[in-house]
Amino acid sequence: MENIKVVIWGFGAMGRGMADMLLTKNGVEITGVCDLHPKLVNKSIFEVLESDRKNHSNVIVSDNIEKLLNKDNCDIVLLATDSYTKKSFSKMKMILEKGINIISTAEEMAYPKAQEPELAIELDKLAKDNSVTVIGTGINPGFIMDLLVVALTGAMTDVTHIEANRVNSLSPFGPAVMEEQGVGISVDTFNAGIKNGTLAGHVGFAESVGMISDAIGIKIDKFQQQMEPIITTVDRKSKYGEALQGNVAGVNMTGQGLVDGKVFIDMKHPQQIEPELEGTHTGDYINIKGTPEIHMSITPEIDGGIGTIAVCVNMIPHVINARPGLKTMIDLPVPRAILSDMRDLLDE
């Protein structure tokens, strides 16, 4: 059997991380990489990754996706270009129409029905018409605050309230994330940034709430979310970020899904640099009321970058095996680390 052939579209931090991971795996090869950034185009991916080519075929970053998208060259595209379904829709349409499967890192694609129900229907039809599968995933949304919650409810006879908290450190992240999350700016600038939409915060609560509520069969009457600055009372400094006392060390995102006017799903996701300086312990925490109650914690939190890279790559065989259509993480078997030949996980 031939190797599984993967094209990576978007060669930023996620695309490169997935490439690094794929190069350590057997039974799978990178057959193309597309990115439009002038600094990347026409470079060898091994130069970009600063890694030894070993016995891998060389791959040159291309700005011409059309050339890479043919079934002979590609079983699946890892699409790591956008956060939003609408922005990546035309790309997905092109891939699906070539008869190729997709795993997207776009946060909204983890549950596209939540924010883009019409595009979700269209994606499902496109995938079915072309006998392939499209899914969005990542550590969050896609795993920690939704799939894992759903799986834990599987051991319960009844559920009355769900709380999912992801408390993470932004310290390992680079300048782009510092800017997106407002690290180091004043509270006034932060509030202005929310007003004019330049501070997005975490994209994913609508998707996680949508996935959980559909999975367990509750009807959310109202979804709401809030975004507050985490104002530091001490000076904090990470590799790429700095927040002086009184300024913003990060963002506290909260969101709720209400049933009959009462909060049924409660989400909290504070992200900041150097949380330990004020006694905050990072971790992923899930508390579910019902029968039996379940209290889960993962400490420290599962790293967002590596986690997203791993979940996407580990889903490759499941997506190739899946029935055609738009899928989400609750439709397919759980992802798993792949230490053997990736082709061993393909159905006959």
Add this chain to the structure above:
Amino acid sequence: MENIKVVIWGFGAMGRGMADMLLTKNGVEITGVCDLHPKLVNKSIFEVLESDRKNHSNVIVSDNIEKLLNKDNCDIVLLATDSYTKKSFSKMKMILEKGINIISTAEEMAYPKAQEPELAIELDKLAKDNSVTVIGTGINPGFIMDLLVVALTGAMTDVTHIEANRVNSLSPFGPAVMEEQGVGISVDTFNAGIKNGTLAGHVGFAESVGMISDAIGIKIDKFQQQMEPIITTVDRKSKYGEALQGNVAGVNMTGQGLVDGKVFIDMKHPQQIEPELEGTHTGDYINIKGTPEIHMSITPEIDGGIGTIAVCVNMIPHVINARPGLKTMIDLPVPRAILSDMRDLLDE
């Protein structure tokens, strides 16, 4: 669409618990119950369950399974009669040949390939020949020490060592479990019980190790397990159990899966009455080394009885949807609590 029709075969603690749970759910009905116990036969299940019949049809416990097993009357059998694949094989054969799906509570059936590879092949063939699905599941094996471990590795790029500990209390259990686990007996009697095979301890390590290793693609050279008495240094007393100082308060089961002569999967499962009396905190703990490391805890442990009942019932729609054959928990989507009509989870 008609209700999903369920027959329960085996009306002990698990069978009754599943019946209780099914009676609270919509879109599903119990169409038959089989048990051979003279105290149960010909009784209404509502009398046995001591529960109000409400608008449910009456169901009389029957000792004639043949009469219950026809497709018009039954979409799926919940088989709660045995712990071992071999002991329940002829029952499963009969059900599958009638074209009916099965969920088994037998511990070995959570991963029958581990202890009964030939019967596993035969079950797969029987299920495929009759276009139905058979699975074994429960809280452990089936969920805590295997499926959840596998799912967490899905967020990892590499795995080098897995530790799964389930520390639980036997205090809620009845006289049968006290006897099986040797609660209250002397250390000498315990050791004699191991020698002559009357103390089984936990059945499931071989299954959990098999499921994990196949899922992540490692080859276990050697599997081993140990069973030691937990000798209490204080007098302990639970509702149905009593262990005086120096006697056995429970069983410490340990097991290991080795790769290249080194422990790769390490399992610990101490079960005892009143563990708090000696400072033991119950819980489910998973620690995985690799990238990134993951440390998960669920405290207290997920209740074994309710958990098994819930996982089995919650898997009903997934099993009906599945492609024909013998499946395990890593082949199907994750179980989830079902708060809506169970038929909503069926594929079109």
